[in-house]
Amino acid sequence: MPSADSKPRTLYDKVFDHHIVNEQEDGTCLLYIDRHLVHEVTSPQAFEGLKNASRKVRRPDCTLVTVDHNIPTSSRKNFKNAEEFIKENDSRLQCTTLEENVKDFGLTYFGMGDKRQGIVHIIGPEQGFTLPGTTVVCGDSHTSTHGAFGSLAFGIGTSEVEHVLATQTLLTRRSKNMRIQVDGELPAGVTSKDVVLHIIGVIGTAGGTGAVIEFCGSVIRGLSMEARMSMCNMSIEGGARAGMIAPDEITFEYLKGRPLAPKYGSAEWNKATNFWSTLKSDPDAHFDENIFLDGKDIIPTISWGTSPQDVIPINGVVPSPDDFQDEARKLACKRALEYMGLVSGTPMKEIPVDKVFIGSCTNARIEDLRAAAKVVKGRKVADNILRAMIVPGSGLVKEQAEAEGLDKIFTDSGFEWREAGCSMCLGMNPDILSPKERCASTSNRNFEGRQGAQGRTHLMSPAMAATAAIVGKLADVREHFVPSPTLAKTEDELDRVLDVPADNEPHTNSSAGGGGKSTGLPKFNVLKGIAAPLDRSNVDTDAIIPKQFLKTIKRTGLGTAAFYELRYHPDGTENPDFVLNQGIYRNAKILVVTGPNFGCGSSREHAPWALLDFGIKCIIAPSFADIFFNNTFKNGMLPVVVDDEVALKKIADEAHAGREVEVDLDNQEIKDAEGNKIVSFNVDSFRKHCLVNGLDDIGLTLEMESKIRTFEAQRTLDTPWLDGSGYLRRGTRGATRIEAAPVPKTNRGDVKNEPLEW
Numbered sequence: 001m002p003s004a005d006s007k008p009r010t011l012y013d014k015v016f017d018h019h020i021v022n023e024q025e026d027g028t029c030l031l032y033i034d035r036h037l038v039h040e041v042t043s044p045q046a047f048e049g050l051k052n053a054s055r056k057v058r059r060p061d062c063t064l065v066t067v068d069h070n071i072p073t074s075s076r077k078n079f080k081n082a083e084e085f086i087k088e089n090d091s092r093l094q095c096t097t098l099e100e101n102v103k104d105f106g107l108t109y110f111g112m113g114d115k116r117q118g119i120v121h122i123i124g125p126e127q128g129f130t131l132p133g134t135t136v137v138c139g140d141s142h143t144s145t146h147g148a149f150g151s152l153a154f155g156i157g158t159s160e161v162e163h164v165l166a167t168q169t170l171l172t173r174r175s176k177n178m179r180i181q182v183d184g185e186l187p188a189g190v191t192s193k194d195v196v197l198h199i200i201g202v203i204g205t206a207g208g209t210g211a212v213i214e215f216c217g218s219v220i221r222g223l224s225m226e227a228r229m230s231m232c233n234m235s236i237e238g239g240a241r242a243g244m245i246a247p248d249e250i251t252f253e254y255l256k257g258r259p260l261a262p263k264y265g266s267a268e269w270n271k272a273t274n275f276w277s278t279l280k281s282d283p284d285a286h287f288d289e290n291i292f293l294d295g296k297d298i299i300p301t302i303s304w305g306t307s308p309q310d311v312i313p314i315n316g317v318v319p320s321p322d323d324f325q326d327e328a329r330k331l332a333c334k335r336a337l338e339y340m341g342l343v344s345g346t347p348m349k350e351i352p353v354d355k356v357f358i359g360s361c362t363n364a365r366i367e368d369l370r371a372a373a374k375v376v377k378g379r380k381v382a383d384n385i386l387r388a389m390i391v392p393g394s395g396l397v398k399e400q401a402e403a404e405g406l407d408k409i410f411t412d413s414g415f416e417w418r419e420a421g422c423s424m425c426l427g428m429n430p431d432i433l434s435p436k437e438r439c440a441s442t443s444n445r446n447f448e449g450r451q452g453a454q455g456r457t458h459l460m461s462p463a464m465a466a467t468a469a470i471v472g473k474l475a476d477v478r479e480h481f482v483p484s485p486t487l488a489k490t491e492d493e494l495d496r497v498l499d500v501p502a503d504n505e506p507h508t509n510s511s512a513g514g515g516g517k518s519t520g521l522p523k524f525n526v527l528k529g530i531a532a533p534l535d536r537s538n539v540d541t542d543a544i545i546p547k548q549f550l551k552t553i554k555r556t557g558l559g560t561a562a563f564y565e566l567r568y569h570p571d572g573t574e575n576p577d578f579v580l581n582q583g584i585y586r587n588a589k590i591l592v593v594t595g596p597n598f599g600c601g602s603s604r605e606h607a608p609w610a611l612l613d614f615g616i617k618c619i620i621a622p623s624f625a626d627i628f629f630n631n632t633f634k635n636g637m638l639p640v641v642v643d644d645e646v647a648l649k650k651i652a653d654e655a656h657a658g659r660e661v662e663v664d665l666d667n668q669e670i671k672d673a674e675g676n677k678i679v680s681f682n683v684d685s686f687r688k689h690c691l692v693n694g695l696d697d698i699g700l701t702l703e704m705e706s707k708i709r710t711f712e713a714q715r716t717l718d719t720p721w722l723d724g725s726g727y728l729r730r731g732t733r734g735a736t737r738i739e740a741a742p743v744p745k746t747n748r749g750d751v752k753n754e755p756l757e758w
């Protein structure tokens with residue numbers, strides 16, 4: 001829709017503006033959400049909240065549910081139901097709880113017996129559930145993946161999942177616009193994964209904080225949809241709220257024939273593609289930040305350390321702390337080298353690997369598997385490799401790969417061929433690394449303990465991981481299996497190895513019930529107490545609460561697990577060096593973090609829950625990752641940004657000295673124990689209002705019912721293909737038949753009153 005003043009706008013501005021239900025004076029916007037993906041880990045507490053307040057799911061027709069994180073990836077030949085199949089108690093409970101919720105709320109669910117099941121970020125696009133120009137959310141940070149379609153897609157915490165389920169909207173604020181333009185051409189052997197790893201190396205894991213990145217330039221335009229998804233997927237590792245790519249013919253081509261996309265060739269398809277074609281940044285649109293890169297400067301890139309910004313070209317050597325100017329980075333490098341068991345100066349190509357994992361929402365699509373298969377075909381996994389796994393991103397990817405004979409190529413060369421799921425990307429299921437094992441992985445995070453306690457992860461592209469499996473060491477795909485650029489004869493051949501391009505009545509539950517103001521949260525006015533100092537940068541949510549504690553279906557009881565790997569030795573005894581194990585800090589109410597980007601990584605709301613349960617209600621830091629920052633407010637906690645180095649040092653000094661610190665939200669000041677002001681701080685007025693009055697925002701949003709209804713009526717007129725797509729009741733492979741919500745009318749062609757067969 002054109003803006004009132006027709007000021008040039010970015011792609012992000014356009015999609016954002018198109019979804020505003022209400023805008024407050026302080027910039028807080030109520031945004032309509034078109035697509036909500038749900039998985040087992042971040043939803044149980046949200047459904048519990050709905051039940052407690054007698055609320056319904058407002059738009060079952062815009063909600064799609066699956067299981068992915070916890071499930072085993074072993075053969076499902078004898079699969080009967082999740083109850084019997086999942087052996088681990090907590091994982092089973094989380095999956096069966098989801099199945100109960102799906103039944104209770106009448107949602108569409110792709111369970112383990114359905115070949116459409118897979119990683120949320122793989123199945124959304126695959127089904128055409130993800131469409132250009134939409135807003136897409138999920139209780140999962142890698143929701144950014146869907147931005148490849150020109151949708152505004154971002155991860156949310158569990159409280160926000162509950163908010164979207166109840167209201168189909170989200171309270172949010174505008175982000176900044178950041179443009180990353182990659183021009184020229186990529187050299188042979190370089191894939192979109194290398195491009196995005198390279199970008200994160202350039203901007204850092206906090207580089208995109210507060211911004212939505214638009215990726216553009218000839219290199220991006222030349223990428224396939226799957227390659228674009230790998231890039232947008234990792235925009236979260238660059239700290240951004242979301243990544244976006246303007247839709248084009250490649251996007252439309254991908255969407256043709258997808259079950260939940262408008263029917264190709266229909267009037268609706270034509271209307272949709274006309275609209276989608278308008279989704280691009282205006283020539284003079286303003287970007288707050290611009291990064292320009294040349295494709296020819298990018299070579300196969302891998303990670304060496306414990307942060308996704310710790311990347312290096314494969315022909316480089318392990319860096320040394322002296323390579324960094326900044327003291328915090330020097331320290332982080334030293335610690336990462338110790339953790340990774342690496343010695344500065346060692347050529348990356350001399351580092352032997354123990355395990356290989358080809359999977360995850362970054363790189364488990366059919367093109368990824370084709371690229372890996374091309375490398376391993378006719379070759380054997382090296383003898384030193386203990387385990388090499390291929391985990392397709394969905395049952396449909398698996399089926400397609402099998403139809404192409406890829407499974408056979410992999411198993412012949414010594415790989416395991418698994419069932420779809422998140423698997424060793426985060427190891428919530430049995431697929432984990434043993435301590436000190438080194439893994440060549442196509443996933444997106446290399447945090448400490450990510451793939452298993454003390455496991456060592458190197459991130460890379462599928463072609464590079466496949467090469468590592470064959471060589472037994474980190475290796476350069478170009479030296480082994482791809483003709484060098486000068487010798488390259490057929491572009492086609494390279495393209496195959498690499499991911500180069502090649503009804504008017506929506507089904508709503510608007511009488512959501514249980515409306516009215518909810519005052520469920522304790523009020524936050526003034527907090528005075530011991531502040532624990534934490535001198536670290538880029539503290540990720542995997543460190544605040546490791547994966548094994550995400551299996552709970554409750555919000556409480558996580559205090560003992562906060563900072564688990566840092567607080568306890570492997571034998572379970574306390575680490576006396578960690579601040580929260582020391583004397584008065586055991587009773588800390590405030591955490592003072594001196595390094596930037598606190599709470600980066602995953603969207604797990606378990607991180608603020610764990611801190612709160614420990615007793616910490618306020619975190620002071622120079623900067624925060626966006627999702628963590630939002631999640632704290634939803635729990636009545638206050639994150640305070642203090643980017644003035646002198647003031648932050650003063651607060652940290654008070655903390656180190658064991659003196660109390662006072663956080664006065666009413667006056668927006670931090671004071672010392674005597675009540676002397678150290679510094680003032682900013683906080684959004686709406687958020688402050690909710691904190692000081694103990695308001696939970698679902699109740700507030702439900703008061704906007706008539707605005708939401710008006711928005712929905714207009715959406716039905718403008719973009720009818722977003723209402724009630726044809727979900728069908730069905731189960732395959734003898735699965736428990738979870739009944740999908742019947743949709744009253746389909747929105748495609750002239751088929752009325754019954755869902756399409758798909």
Ligand SMILES: CC(C)[C@H](C(=O)O)[C@@H](O)C(=O)O
Nearest residue numbers: 041139140141142602603604
């Ligand atoms: C479990 C979920 C909250 C988490 C995320 O948000 O990213 C997970 O997918 C991850 O990759 O760590």
Ligand code: SF4
Nearest residue numbers: 142360361422425426
């Ligand atoms: S990043 Fe890993 S754990 Fe998270 S959704 Fe993707 S595959 Fe699953």
